Amino acid sequence: MRHHHQYLMIPGPTPVPQTVALAGAAPMINHRGPEFGELLKEATRGLQEILKTRNTVLTFPAAGTGAMEAAAVNLTTPGERVLVGVAGEFGARFAEILRVGGADVAIVKSEPGYPVSPEAIRDALRKDRSITTVVITHNETSTGVTMDLAGIRAVIDREDVLLVVDAVSSAGAIDIETDGWGIDVLVTASQKALMCPPGLAFVTVSPKAWDRVEKTRARSVYFSFANARKFLEKPTPQTPYTPAVSLLFSLREAVRQILAEGLDAVFARHALLARATRAGMRALGLELLAADEWASNTVTAVKLPAGVDGHKLLEMLRDRYGVILAGGMGELAGKIFRIGHVGAVNWSDIVVTLSALQMALAGLGVKAAHGAAVAAAERVFSEQGWPL
Ligand SMILES: Cc1ncc(COP(=O)(O)O)c(C=O)c1O
Structure with a gap:
């Protein structure tokens, strides 16, 4: 049967509510026109509210891994010393992406089923003063473990060190105070807590992270943060390249539902x-x-x-x-x-x-x-x- x-x-x-799926079936629109501008604006504002941030939120047509790669190439220069907390497969993936991008990656690893603790991050930072960036998975999907982000932020005692968070499987389901906890860059995607089909990836970028972006020679055209911001800040918000318009229709509906609940x-x-x-x-x-x-x-x-x-x-x-x-x-x-x-x-x-x-x-x-x-x-x- x-x-x-x-x-x-x-x-x-995850399951996509019918209303969200149907929103994506709307007739196509001009991605450089006012209707799209309104769509991107509302979706972006909604994401800012859900992620509790006033930082820029960039949207890329990509899997969550694309947003991780985008963060790596916009924030790190080859040879840059980066600390990655690895509590499972997704932490290991972020480390690999950074390594492929040329970063000099240090790892703190926890046993399967355990979080990477703030203390472990603190010790690694104390041992190596050349670390400029701490990267952590908020919710390690492969082991079902959530990291203590506020605790991790608290042990980063150097003003110039950036905190980069993979929140692909938590943002919108588990509370994250992006601004309150000082998260410089957060990456997430459409297909989990945001109840949308796969295909959209999001990145929040703090003022401090923008300083880094400006100092870093971006090694990607498609994923350039600076270029994405330039288009987002046009009087009619846009994206540099053709956006996943239908997914954004779905996202706007999903965001409305989350905020309504x-x-x-x-x-x-x-x-x-x-x-x-x-x-x-x-x-x-x-x-x-x-x-x-x-x-x-x-x-x-x-x-x-x-x-x-x-x-x-x-x-x-x-x-x-x-x-x-x-x-x-x-x-x-x-x-x-x-x-x-x-x-x-x-x-x-x-x-x-x-x-x-x-x-x-x-x-x-x-x-x-x-x-x-x-x-x-x-x-x-x-x-x-x-x-x-
Ligand atoms: C914590 C975490 N990071 C990254 C990813 C990668 O996302 P994607 O499969 O959309 O590339 C996932 C996907 O399950 C995830 O759970």
């Missing part, structure tokens, strides 16, 4: 869904990769029980129950599975996911009392006073 609905519970791309409500919803998910997993006797203290509100990494084949589990969830989960990445492949609960997801998605997981696991020999996972989640929802 085909499932009437597919539960896309991966940490991105209210940022605090959006953040609280993600926190609650994450907590219910963790409770459900524990009720099945499963072990989580990350401690609650730093467990992500957008993705939960669960250790595969002994003897359970991860591929088989994910296949069964997809084919029998219509629930799509993610496997482990890199060294965690075959060791964990990951549940995404980010963007346009709600309590009912969690209930279905937990029920499906319990049934699929039972089929693979991991048994628990009927309804145990859902019961645990229900308890969290009731105790926390759902609906919020």
Whole structure:
């Protein structure tokens, strides 16, 4: 039987609300005309509100990785000493992008399931006074761990050091005080908390980061921050090259919905869904990769029980129950599975996911009392006073 609905519970791309998808179906417009100017202006303002920043927000038609590469080539000169906090695959990717761009990369690495701590960053900075830039993943999607950004900012005691943050899997779902915490550059993308199809990448740039951009010979035409700002600041805002107009229509609608729900409500919803998910997993006797203290509100990494084949589990969830989960990445492949609960997801998605997981696991020999996972989640929802 085909499932009437597919539960896309991966940490991105995430479900796109129908209203957001339909907004993208609007007739094409002139990307140099006033209508596009208004579209880009509203989308940009909305992003500033969601990211709590007055900094410039640049939009590129790209995957999140494109925004990471853009940050690397606009902010660093070959040979520049950069410190990268690596808590998993995405931190490692940022380090690799910087290395390919010619930076001299120092790494502080945490064990899988643990965050890179402010103390580790502080020690690395103390040891090496030539570091000009600290790069950190806010939410490491491969392990389900959230880093303490405010804490990390607090240990950067040199005025000229920039803080660059990959918030691809957190911005819009987990609170980030971009200006309040002094984040100089933040990169994110459309396909996770922002509930849009993939294809748009965003970068916030602080005044201090602009000083760096001006001193750095940009090694990209397509990703030039200076050029993007020049076009954004025209009386009719534009982008240097043909923008992904349809995706921007979708983005504007998504941003309106997020702001209508209210940022605090959006953040609280993600926190609650994450907590219910963790409770459900524990009720099945499963072990989580990350401690609650730093467990992500957008993705939960669960250790595969002994003897359970991860591929088989994910296949069964997809084919029998219509629930799509993610496997482990890199060294965690075959060791964990990951549940995404980010963007346009709600309590009912969690209930279905937990029920499906319990049934699929039972089929693979991991048994628990009927309804145990859902019961645990229900308890969290009731105790926390759902609906919020
Ligand atoms: C934390 C993080 N950084 C970067 C990326 C890369 O984004 P993209 O796949 O859009 O290039 C992802 C994607 O999952 C991510 O979760």
